[in-house]
Amino acid sequence: MGRYINEARAAALTARRRCASAALAHLLRLVAYGVVAVFVGLAAYVAYRAAPVLRPSFFLQAPRGGMLEGGVATCIYGTAALLLLTAACAVPLGVLAAVYLNEFVGGGRGARVVRAGVNNLAGVPSIVFGLFGLGFFVKFLHLDVSLLAASFTLAVMVLPIIIVATEEALRAVPTDLRLGSAALGATRWQTISRVVLPNAVPGIITGTVLSIGRVAGETAPILFTGAAFYLPYLPATPREQFMELSYHIFAMATQASDITKSLPIAFGATCALLLLVFAFNLTGVLYRARLRSRKRW
């Protein structure tokens, strides 16, 4: 800090310190606004590059003409089917697992083991999930390269995210409700199924929507487990391959025969994917905000 010799120097020092503080604040503001600017800029760029193909028919037509014309309808269908099947597998399992962690065990050894498993699963790279899906679901369980194998792979990936989100919803249910239920003679399961879960349902739905939104654009896990480069028809059963939006973006950006024609399609597919992902996020966030504003306890 230095020694104060007279008041004038002290005042100068104070002024300098104030100045340094303000400078840091401005610098940080610049950084934070920069992040916002990057987002706005990128969104605008995507819309600009997609503009040549963006019309309603783009979302309603299948790819045509060596995939250089037409739309992305088959990809949207595939993405929707993938996410639905993924949710159907992961949500029941994830909710039960969260019930186990939050209602069944306190801080015991079982809870520590399970929590470590959840944390580790959340940290596994997406391409390793792809390898696992190939080795386990596709080859070992003989599901072949299919919608089902891809959904299972993605379900394993989203499981830890759903568990964490559901736990948060369960924790928000006040302990008093559980104690009140127990005092009325309810068993643990009666308390969970009739008091805790009904009160946590909105929170669980929010968490699930946000979780599914987070894996909606994952490409690496489905690369070798189910996504098809081109499919002239819609998959009728979960045992078939499917086209998917994020994989379509990748294919159009790297493997198309004519990049000048395929790039606008890649950006159009990007628009569709971003709309989907943002819709998931917005729904989740708005619903969460509404829940918070009318909490009963």
Next chain:
Amino acid sequence: MRTRSRSWVKYALPLAAAALSFAVPGVIGWLLLWGGLAAFAALVSGAAAARFIPRRVREGVVNAAVTAAGYAAVVFIALIFIFIFKEGGAAFVHIPPREFLRTLWQPALEPPRYGVLPLVTGSVLVTVLSLLVAVPVGVGTSVYLAEIAGAREREVIKPVVELLAAVPSVVYGLLGMVILGDVIPRLTGTPFRLNALNGGLVLAVMLTPMLASLAEDALFSVPHAYRTASYALGATKGETIRRVLLPAASSGVAAAVLLALARTVGETMAVLLATGNATILTLNPLSSVRTLTATIAIEMGETAFGSEHYHVLFALGIMLFAVTFAVNLAAEVIMGRFARRYRR
């Protein structure tokens, strides 16, 4: 009342399960699907459907089901471990370990060369570049959000950061390929349109929101008394941030950086599109490089199941798994200590 309104569910769910299972001919897929849906049906209809079963039996069955679901995550992490090592371990049986330490990766040559060094340097280079950019920007954003921004500013910046985090990696890869692929060669004169710097910058944009929200959590868990005490001593806001808050939150921020590191090393689609994927052994950021993850993504489609190349690609998966596992573990330990220190 609740039981009554839910009673249709106990019929609807098994029916839905039956309908779905008809679409799934494989016996195992059939069983898996049934298992999941039956567990859910048991959960929802639970007490209502089993009114005539003695309460103790009911509780026992439900306990077993919930406990089994609880351990699902453990089972899956074990299965991932087993299958990655089973498929990847075979590579080490046929190929002597020193073959992997060479500088040439050319699986198509005869004999094939599996030197992973160019892939490792590629991954390291891209990761370091991305962290060099993302850590200052991400932590800076988090400090601004936690300490400086007003409530209305937060209301704008926070959702934007969350949306940035929600953008899929393939989209970032596409943008890096198209935008930076033009800008970087023009500014630097490099002959590589796609290069390590491109991949690093793309990953930096991806990591920033993650770092910002994790570091913000760390800053929020520093007790408010630290701030008031610092101001009471006459410190300015800038001094409080630099000398009090950041040091106090440093281990939380360090854990955030480690989590970001693990995420970068494992990131696939963005680097696949942005780095150019040439297997060159180099540390030049303006050269095209190929990462471990990109190699798996590119080559797995072209290999025959069970071939030597297939097993080697799984061995790369073991490397990725091991590195991210260790880094995540370290982050978890640091985070645990940090949380304990400021527990109120």
